[in-house]
Amino acid sequence: MKPEFLFVPGPVNVPRRVALAEARDVIYHRGEEFAELLKSVDAKLKRVFRTENTILYFTSSGTGAMEACVANLLNSNDEVLVIEGGKFGQRWRELCQAFHVKHHVITLDWGRAIHPQQIAEALDKHPTISALFIQLSETSTGTVYDLESIAKITDKRDILFIVDAISGLGVVPLEPDKWGVDCVIAGSQKSLMVPPGLAFVSVSERAWQRVAKSDLPKYYWDFNAAKKNLYFTPFTPAISLIMALDEALNIILEEGVENLLAHTELYARATRAAVTAMGLKLFSERPGAVCTAISVPVGLNSKEILEGLRRDFGIKISGGQDHLKGKILRIGHIGDIGPKDLFGVIAALELTLHKLGYKLELGVGVRAAMEVFAES
Amino acid sequence: MKPEFLFVPGPVNVPRRVALAEARDVIYHRGEEFAELLKSVDAKLKRVFRTENTILYFTSSGTGAMEACVANLLNSNDEVLVIEGGKFGQRWRELCQAFHVKHHVITLDWGRAIHPQQIAEALDKHPTISALFIQLSETSTGTVYDLESIAKITDKRDILFIVDAISGLGVVPLEPDKWGVDCVIAGSQKSLMVPPGLAFVSVSERAWQRVAKSDLPKYYWDFNAAKKNLYFTPFTPAISLIMALDEALNIILEEGVENLLAHTELYARATRAAVTAMGLKLFSERPGAVCTAISVPVGLNSKEILEGLRRDFGIKISGGQDHLKGKILRIGHIGDIGPKDLFGVIAALELTLHKLGYKLELGVGVRAAMEVFAES
Numbered sequence: 001m002k003p004e005f006l007f008v009p010g011p012v013n014v015p016r017r018v019a020l021a022e023a024r025d026v027i028y029h030r031g032e033e034f035a036e037l038l039k040s041v042d043a044k045l046k047r048v049f050r051t052e053n054t055i056l057y058f059t060s061s062g063t064g065a066m067e068a069c070v071a072n073l074l075n076s077n078d079e080v081l082v083i084e085g086g087k088f089g090q091r092w093r094e095l096c097q098a099f100h101v102k103h104h105v106i107t108l109d110w111g112r113a114i115h116p117q118q119i120a121e122a123l124d125k126h127p128t129i130s131a132l133f134i135q136l137s138e139t140s141t142g143t144v145y146d147l148e149s150i151a152k153i154t155d156k157r158d159i160l161f162i163v164d165a166i167s168g169l170g171v172v173p174l175e176p177d178k179w180g181v182d183c184v185i186a187g188s189q190k191s192l193m194v195p196p197g198l199a200f201v202s203v204s205e206r207a208w209q210r211v212a213k214s215d216l217p218k219y220y221w222d223f224n225a226a227k228k229n230l231y232f233t234p235f236t237p238a239i240s241l242i243m244a245l246d247e248a249l250n251i252i253l254e255e256g257v258e259n260l261l262a263h264t265e266l267y268a269r270a271t272r273a274a275v276t277a278m279g280l281k282l283f284s285e286r287p288g289a290v291c292t293a294i295s296v297p298v299g300l301n302s303k304e305i306l307e308g309l310r311r312d313f314g315i316k317i318s319g320g321q322d323h324l325k326g327k328i329l330r331i332g333h334i335g336d337i338g339p340k341d342l343f344g345v346i347a348a349l350e351l352t353l354h355k356l357g358y359k360l361e362l363g364v365g366v367r368a369a370m371e372v373f374a375e376s
Numbered sequence: 377m378k379p380e381f382l383f384v385p386g387p388v389n390v391p392r393r394v395a396l397a398e399a400r401d402v403i404y405h406r407g408e409e410f411a412e413l414l415k416s417v418d419a420k421l422k423r424v425f426r427t428e429n430t431i432l433y434f435t436s437s438g439t440g441a442m443e444a445c446v447a448n449l450l451n452s453n454d455e456v457l458v459i460e461g462g463k464f465g466q467r468w469r470e471l472c473q474a475f476h477v478k479h480h481v482i483t484l485d486w487g488r489a490i491h492p493q494q495i496a497e498a499l500d501k502h503p504t505i506s507a508l509f510i511q512l513s514e515t516s517t518g519t520v521y522d523l524e525s526i527a528k529i530t531d532k533r534d535i536l537f538i539v540d541a542i543s544g545l546g547v548v549p550l551e552p553d554k555w556g557v558d559c560v561i562a563g564s565q566k567s568l569m570v571p572p573g574l575a576f577v578s579v580s581e582r583a584w585q586r587v588a589k590s591d592l593p594k595y596y597w598d599f600n601a602a603k604k605n606l607y608f609t610p611f612t613p614a615i616s617l618i619m620a621l622d623e624a625l626n627i628i629l630e631e632g633v634e635n636l637l638a639h640t641e642l643y644a645r646a647t648r649a650a651v652t653a654m655g656l657k658l659f660s661e662r663p664g665a666v667c668t669a670i671s672v673p674v675g676l677n678s679k680e681i682l683e684g685l686r687r688d689f690g691i692k693i694s695g696g697q698d699h700l701k702g703k704i705l706r707i708g709h710i711g712d713i714g715p716k717d718l719f720g721v722i723a724a725l726e727l728t729l730h731k732l733g734y735k736l737e738l739g740v741g742v743r744a745a746m747e748v749f750a751e752s
Contacts, residue, residue: 219443
């Protein structure tokens, strides 16, 4: 297979150190060595999560951990609020439907951000709501929500605050313990720079009290079983991915958690400047660091852009999902990406658009990105 | 970490070719290349499954796929039969409990095999039972069940026949299409020689009809979603493990599916001859090819045996689970193990027992194993 450099919002390019750690001899997951490994991973991962809450480990995609939250945190009588501003908010709604949980939905036009006041109003209107399900980064549209303000609303009302931070963890500011976020969900294949297959959930004390009352069916996702077997995990885990995660966390901590956040924000800022200079329109009302969503210019075909980048430059960026298919492009800023790669993808995008007849002064995007770097 | 050679019934030693395939560049799972890869994996995996039924792919441990079967194949009104002869039969029971499904259990002393007649009697007694959940290899005791005879009973009664073949697939005879097994569950970390993290379920036409009627809650495990997105999978899959699986299947097909089964059976036969010659007792009534379970000799401490093998020889074998902890040892025969490794583990076991004061003529076990090879 022809190699492709991934500028998508996950899965991401995996550093060679991490790939080779993944290829190491598999160790037995019921031995003390495995528990030592996971304990060490856990201490490091807590620094990226910025939490002292328990983190549970699941072998699954991030969606599995989202399902785990619904199945473990809720009682069949509960009433919840879901923010649906894209493909991943939709997933919260579908999960509530699957588990027959009564749910109120605030639906946003895809690309819009939730205004904290809308949440306060919904909670005032329906005082029986006991939990809020939301994204940190709604990556289908490149939008980041203002969770710090929202936390102020949920915290004083005893509303369980559950955040899908699958794509945003580590690269979008999130302070679960300071703000009072009860559960944070993440996955291995985003800023953690590991291939997909591991999902994580941090669980606050308030959340554990809800777990004790939950009557929804679960087995594989059972939080209590996961807590009881914390450093062994209840079922055979993806051992090689945990070995890879250990090495990826070493890299992240060598760079520094703050620097990971800062460099990703810088990449996103530079990309926004670049595409704006190229005359392209940002799709999101509140764009974040995970990926930059751009509206496909009128007269151009997104498929041809994606294919050109792939064919001529070995670069993979994302298109839109569901009704945004063909309407937007998304350039990811997470994973093993350096500044030179960022300049490269912008140049490649310029050349591809140019070849397809889009009018632009070649180099205008790269220069705008460089200026952001020069000023930073 | 000190390397350990795994003679456990999973996870297994991974061939270096497979480990390096796992370390390759991650490809994007929404591109055609990924679909081509999974299509190729699927064609090869069907040859190991010996089925033409649809195979569904889950990123999870095998237990996840077991839960998927309960959640997708049953209706809340269904009544099922569970065979509980060890840790994994117990898991079927616990899954039925978790999903509030009415279940009848045939409980066997751990180490005993189910007699097909017991199943016929239970089905006669409870004609409302519509599904049977069982293991191919109950690996907590090293016992293999006679599924061919059992299939004759379920097939003529329209009983859905669901088999956990997680440890047994590929090394214990199983002919789903010939016998009429509706669902076969397997995992990546057993005879398929891949690290853990992938689970598979084959689904017969009869089973799909039940899926259509199922009302139990599911989302991540949804069979219909998995079928709809067959070669993409509905949620981000463990891409690197699928690349590893592709290479592992190449190795298995180079050796030949029949030869994988034959060599594993030979290893198990040789091991049984060896431990018997050493004066040890086989624990299982019907031992199979996945692992050989041995009763710990009176006066010896299983922990000391396991630690001696680990410390002096870098060898990891398994002890017992739950109430069999301290009572049995299990030597696995699956994964990347050659004849020399088999002779080696037997010699190491002899020396370890000898050192701990067990009376035996050194070499008696190895010689017995060699004789089995000489005659084969």
